[in-house]
Amino acid sequence: MNFSVAEENYIKAIWHLQRYNDDVTTNLLANQLNTRPASVTDMLKKLKAKKLVHYEKYHGFSLTSEGKKIALGIIRRHRLWEFFLAEKLKFDWDEVHDIAEDLEHVSSKKLIDKLDEYLGFPKVDPHGDPIPDNQGKMETSSAIGLDELEINKVAEVSGVGNQSSELLELLKHKNIRIGTKLEVKKRFEFDQSLEIKIRNLPAFTISEQLAKNLLVKYGK
C-alpha cells in the first residue's frame, strides 16, 4: 500500500500525539496539523477505510497496529534524513526538522535501508530521538525530564521534548546540545526554576518549562 503526503502527515501526527496524550481528540489533531476539525473528520473516515485507525464517530480514534507500523516507517525515514543532514551535510540541529519533513515522504524502502547502512545504522537522531530499525524496533529511552533530576547528580542531555524552532533557538543560545553534561545545583520552589551548571562554566538559571523539555540520562 502507498499513502499520500496528507495521509502520512495525519498518521505521523496521531502517532506523536498518542505518545503524550491519553486520548487524541479531533480538535487536538486539527490544531497540530494547522487544519480544521472538519478536515480531520473527513480524513479519519479515509484512514478508517484503510484500517489505519480505529474510529467511532464522536467517540475518539487511535492508530491500529497497522497504522502504528506505517507511522514507524515514516518516523524512521524522518529521523534518518535528520541524521544525514546534521552529520553529513553539517546542518545545525534546528534546521534539519523542516527539510526532513519533506524528505520523509519519499518512500522507497531500498533507499532508506541503504541510507541507514551508509550512515552506520545510527540509533538516535540529532535531537536524541531514537531511530526505528528496518523492523520498526527502536531503543526505549531511559531518559527523564531535567525537572526530575536529583540535585548535584551529573547527567547528560540525551534529547528534547519537541523540536520547535523556539526551543532549539533557546538551547543554542544557552549552549546546550545533545551530549552536554550538566547538574542541577538548586531548585527554586517559587517558580520551579532550576540553577544548573555545565562543567566549569558559571551556573545559570532555566525555567521549569525548559527543564521539562530537556531529557537527560544519568552518568555513564
Added chain:
Amino acid sequence: MNFSVAEENYIKAIWHLQRYNDDVTTNLLANQLNTRPASVTDMLKKLKAKKLVHYEKYHGFSLTSEGKKIALGIIRRHRLWEFFLAEKLKFDWDEVHDIAEDLEHVSSKKLIDKLDEYLGFPKVDPHGDPIPDNQGKMETSSAIGLDELEINKVAEVSGVGNQSSELLELLKHKNIRIGTKLEVKKRFEFDQSLEIKIRNLPAFTISEQLAKNLLVKYGK
C-alpha cells in the same frame, strides 16, 4: 515562487523535449507524461498564467526564460541526487533515476547547495549528463553518438541518450558504462550495425539504435 509536483513534472518534461524536438506538441508532451492531451492543455494555461511558458492556443508552446531557469533547478536537484545515490549509497546506475524522480521535488535551496558541496561539486551524473551549478550553468558536452565515431579511434563513453531501464539493462549486460573506453572496428552497411572492441575483450556487434544512444568523447 513555489511549484507543485505536477507543475514541476510538466516543466521538466517540456525542457527535455525541447532539447531534441524543434517544436514540442501537446500530444508529444501528453505521451511523455502518460497523460491525456486535454490535461496538457489545462496545465499549459496554468503555466502560462505563471509566465513559465509562452503559449498561444493551437500554435504550440515553449518555456520562457523563467521557465527554463526553473527547469534547470529541477534538473540540478535530480542529477545531484542521482550522483548521491550512485556514489554514496552504491545504487546501480539503472536504479537511481526513479528514486531521484521523487527526491527532486524537495526544493530547499540550502539543502541542494550543501548536498552539492558534500558531493564535491560533481560535473556529471551517473549517466554522464551534466549537472547545472547553483547558477544554472552546466558543461556543454562535446560528446557525439557512437554511430558518428571514426573507425579505429579510441573513445570513452560519456553518456547515454536516455535512461530507460531497457537501455540500461542492455548496457549492463554488455558491460558498458560511463568511462568505458572502446573503438569501432567495422561498420556494416546492411543494417548500420557496428563491430566494437573494448580493450582486450573479444569484439562484438551492437545495433545502430544502441550506437546512437551511446555518447562518446575522443581520447583525453
Added chain:
DNA sequence: AATTAAATTTAGACAAATCTAAAAATTATT
C-alpha cells in the same frame, strides 16, 4: 479549393483534500 484526417481545445465530470457554516452529539454546569 474542398474534403478528410489529425491535433488541439473546450465542456463538463470526478477524486482528493481542504474549507465554512450549520446541525448533532457529548460533556459540563447550574
Added chain:
DNA sequence: AATAATTTTTAGATTTGTCTAAATTTAATT
C-alpha cells in the same frame, strides 16, 4: 435533570489535477 457550552460531524463549496467525449482548429490529401 434540564440547559448551556463544547466538541464533533455533516452538508455543501472550492481548488488542483485529472479524465472522456464532443467541438474546433489546423494540416494533409485529393
